[in-house]
Amino acid sequence: MDQDDLDTRLGFVPDFDAPIPYMQRTRDYYSAIGYTVSYRWAHYIGAPFTALSKPLREARVAIVTTAAPYQPGKGEQGPGAPYNGGAKFYQVYSGDTSQDHDLRISHIGYDRVHTTAEDSGTWFPLPALRRAAAAGRIGAVAARFHGAPTNRSHRVTVETDAPEILRRVREDAADAVVLVPNCPVCHQTCSLVARHLEASGIATVVMGCAKDIVEHAAVPRFMFSDFPLGNSAGKPHDADSQDRTLELALRVLEAAPGPRTTMQSPLRWAADARWKLDYLNLEQIDADEIARRRAEFDRQKEIARGIRVGRAA
16 A cells, blocks of 8 residues: 555545645745845743733723735735835834724735635724624724734734734723734734733733734734635625634634634635645746845835834935
């Protein structure tokens, strides 16, 4: 009996049907396009932990997102848009949760092959959180949501952005925070912010798709969906999936026995898991495409650098 037949007999799935190793893939990818200094991902062993101060049915819950408000005049930002450095934001922002918002993710490296980016409910769970409040599952949605910049600088995230988000969450008297990242660096950003909030007495749960990055940073609570990046809050155009994903996150929020608790969603993105072979996988990219991506990445870095210089001036 050959190995394939034995795997079938035993009910094994292919080896690639496992959480994508985003840290290693991004290191290998950026090395291939010419960046010789390997990025250091935030790494902790222990994590702070704050239990909910009241039952969830009485709690006010806030959202922290890495999605950006749509900015007319800043280039293509819609579904399928290429990476758009001009649409990035560099300071914490807030929005009124009683209003609807057009938040997009063209400024970050989500999975553009397998994510449609048509339904913001997959990365910004405000509609699902409103439904949870209406059903009495939570006490209320906090008055504001907050945007966390996807800084690659650990120092800026830890010393500037996380304290500012904490200040705003406290102003809104939030009892708990749901953090929803999209790209690999977003997952690190939200993990660092969650740690800061938790150490300051506010219970948190990260809803994400990059398991290795979040667990490397050691967060208090993590609800993992084995979905393509950009779908941390559920499947597109599928309110049931989005509600179920939020419900799982809420269960982790109220029932985690201690720090570094991870729950994996039972939902599958697709029966065929070959989508996991695509994201930044050098085995799938030829040399000409690598060269093109290097040139485009350099161009986008110059755009982003110009925005930062302009803001500083």
